[in-house]
Amino acid sequence: MRKKRKGSETECSEESSCAAASRTTNFRSHFSLEGYARLKKRCKENDSVGSFKRRLAGVATAPPCGASSLVSSGRGLRRKIGCIDVSTQTGRKNKIDDDYVFGPSIGKGNFGSVRICRSRNNGMDFACKTLKKGEETVHREVEIMQHLSGHPLVVTLHAVYEESDCFHLVMELCSGGRLVDQMVKCSEQRAANVFKELMLVISYCHEMGVVHRDVKPENILLTGGGKIQLADFGLAMRIAKGQTLSGLAGSPAYVTPEVISENYSEKVDVWSAGVLLYALLSGVLPFRGDSLDAIFEAIKKVKLDFNSGVWESVSKPARDLLSRMLTRDESARITADEVLRHPWILFYTDMTLKTMCIKSKHKGQAGPPPPCLQIRSLNLNRTNIEKKTTSDSFSNTEEEEEEDESGVVDALVVAISNVRISEPKRIRVYSPTNIPPMEQQHSSNLTATNTLCRAF
Numbered sequence: 224m225r226k227k228r229k230g231s232e233t234e235c236s237e238e239s240s241c242a243a244a245s246r247t248t249n250f251r252s253h254f255s256l257e258g259y260a261r262l263k264k265r266c267k268e269n270d271s272v273g274s275f276k277r278r279l280a281g282v283a284t285a286p287p288c289g290a291s292s293l294v295s296s297g298r299g300l301r302r303k304i305g306c307i308d309v310s311t312q313t314g315r316k317n318k319i320d321d322d323y324v325f326g327p328s329i330g331k332g333n334f335g336s337v338r339i340c341r342s343r344n345n346g347m348d349f350a351c352k353t354l355k356k357g358e359e360t361v362h363r364e365v366e367i368m369q370h371l372s373g374h375p376l377v378v379t380l381h382a383v384y385e386e387s388d389c390f391h392l393v394m395e396l397c398s399g400g401r402l403v404d405q406m407v408k409c410s411e412q413r414a415a416n417v418f419k420e421l422m423l424v425i426s427y428c429h430e431m432g433v434v435h436r437d438v439k440p441e442n443i444l445l446t447g448g449g450k451i452q453l454a455d456f457g458l459a460m461r462i463a464k465g466q467t468l469s470g471l472a473g474s475p476a477y478v479t480p481e482v483i484s485e486n487y488s489e490k491v492d493v494w495s496a497g498v499l500l501y502a503l504l505s506g507v508l509p510f511r512g513d514s515l516d517a518i519f520e521a522i523k524k525v526k527l528d529f530n531s532g533v534w535e536s537v538s539k540p541a542r543d544l545l546s547r548m549l550t551r552d553e554s555a556r557i558t559a560d561e562v563l564r565h566p567w568i569l570f571y572t573d574m575t576l577k578t579m580c581i582k583s584k585h586k587g588q589a590g591p592p593p594p595c596l597q598i599r600s601l602n603l604n605r606t607n608i609e610k611k612t613t614s615d616s617f618s619n620t621e622e623e624e625e626e627d628e629s630g631v632v633d634a635l636v637v638a639i640s641n642v643r644i645s646e647p648k649r650i651r652v653y654s655p656t657n658i659p660p661m662e663q664q665h666s667s668n669l670t671a672t673n674t675l676c677r678a679f
């Protein structure tokens with residue numbers, strides 16, 4: 224079963240399509256629900272037995288969002304001139320071949336192929352995503368990319384070209400490949416640094432009134448320097464404060480219970496990012512099953528156990544953060560901004576604090592006590608602090624170093640929770656090992672040097 228965009232489904236009169244839709248015995252984590260839901264709806268309409276459940280009959284919809292709202296279906300991109308900025312319009316005046324030379328294919332999604340293209344003007348390389356016409360969401364994708372353009376963690380859209388049968392989206396080239404291909408063998412610290420970038424860009428999207436709806440590692444690309452870039456806004460929607468969306472959209476393993484119930488907000492992205500973090504730290508997806516229904520059941524009912532198995536070697540602050548992100552009650556789920564303020568993120572991404580602690584045990588400097596000593600003076604978790612002060616982290620392996628840091632992290636997070644009484648309880652940190660890669664459907668042809676780990 225391939226995911227399809229609105230307007231691109233085949234008719235359900237094809238029995239095989241209906242049968243495939245109802246089987247769903249072997250789907251991938253990134254399968255998108257929007258097309259599935261619409262296909263099922265048609266199947267249901269055509270099927271007097273009504274074998275498809277009501278909840279799958281939704282169509283992704285959102286209320287209009289001011290002047291930037293979507294054009295109605297069937298309109299061409301030309302009608303959207305108002306939301307295409309100057310740099311993007313420039314491209315539309317010529318044919319793409321006049322301006323770029325196409326290179327090899329670097330990726331294939333369910334909606335289009337992506338190739339490298341080189342500018343005839345300045346010799347720079349870009350990624351060109353070609354989408355077949357009839358995919359009305361291309362307008363939305365372009366508009367939203369334009370709207371978000373300029374943020375360093377969002378793939379920049381440089382130009383859009385229209386041809387008789389397709390659109391070409393010329394984008395910044397992310398030469399580091401996809402996060403999903405490189406999220407192995409990274410420590411908890413590295414995971415936190417990548418994850419912080421992801422939450423920064425999700426927070427930015429939400430501030431800008433955009434919900435991505437398809438946050439997953441396949442849609443997070445990496446620059447040559449290892450910085451993340453959020454990509455694939457094909458399912459993204461504009462959303463105003465307080466608005467809710469309806470309709471199934473996303474990738475099954477990453478969708479929230481409220482998406483299944485078809486009444487949701489931008490917090491779906493927080494849940495999906497939580498699923499990603501869970502997979503990053505444990506090596507498996509939290510909600511699994513051998514059919515779509517089984518996955519949905521798991522999403523709605525499975526009680527996650529963070530106290531046994533692989534989780535015993537994952538820090539408690541990380542688990543605490545996960546449980547707050549994977550809260551089924553949307554109103555109780557933390558926001559993207561709150562994730563960014565969580566001690567697990569704060570500690571692992573605050574290198575200054577860490578450096579101060581490490582230095583302090585090598586030099587007995589005068590002056591104000593560094594954070595680790597301040598914590599000791601609070602008499603919090605003395606055992607861990609003492610363990611820290613007798614080790615030599617500079618000669619440690621990466622894993623040992625991180626394990627060694629755990630005492631300081633432990634004390635830090637406890638101290639933080641004591642000082643900021645509004646913050647939730649924080650606990651102890653050390654690293655997971657041997658995280659296997661997650662399943663993937665489409666792979667990038669870009670050289671897979673491990674830029675992710677190089678970035679830290």
Ligand SMILES: Nc1ncnc2c1ncn2[C@@H]1O[C@H](COP(=O)(O)OP(=O)(O)OP(=O)(O)O)[C@@H](O)[C@H]1O
Nearest residue numbers: 330331332333334335337350394395396397455667
């Ligand atoms: N800007 C880019 N730089 C480098 N590679 C890219 C870029 N954009 C996309 N790709 C590659 O092309 C693949 C498909 O792109 P994208 O996800 O945008 O297409 P899609 O058809 O919407 O995919 P999906 O089926 O995941 O929704 C990506 O997984 C990635 O490997």
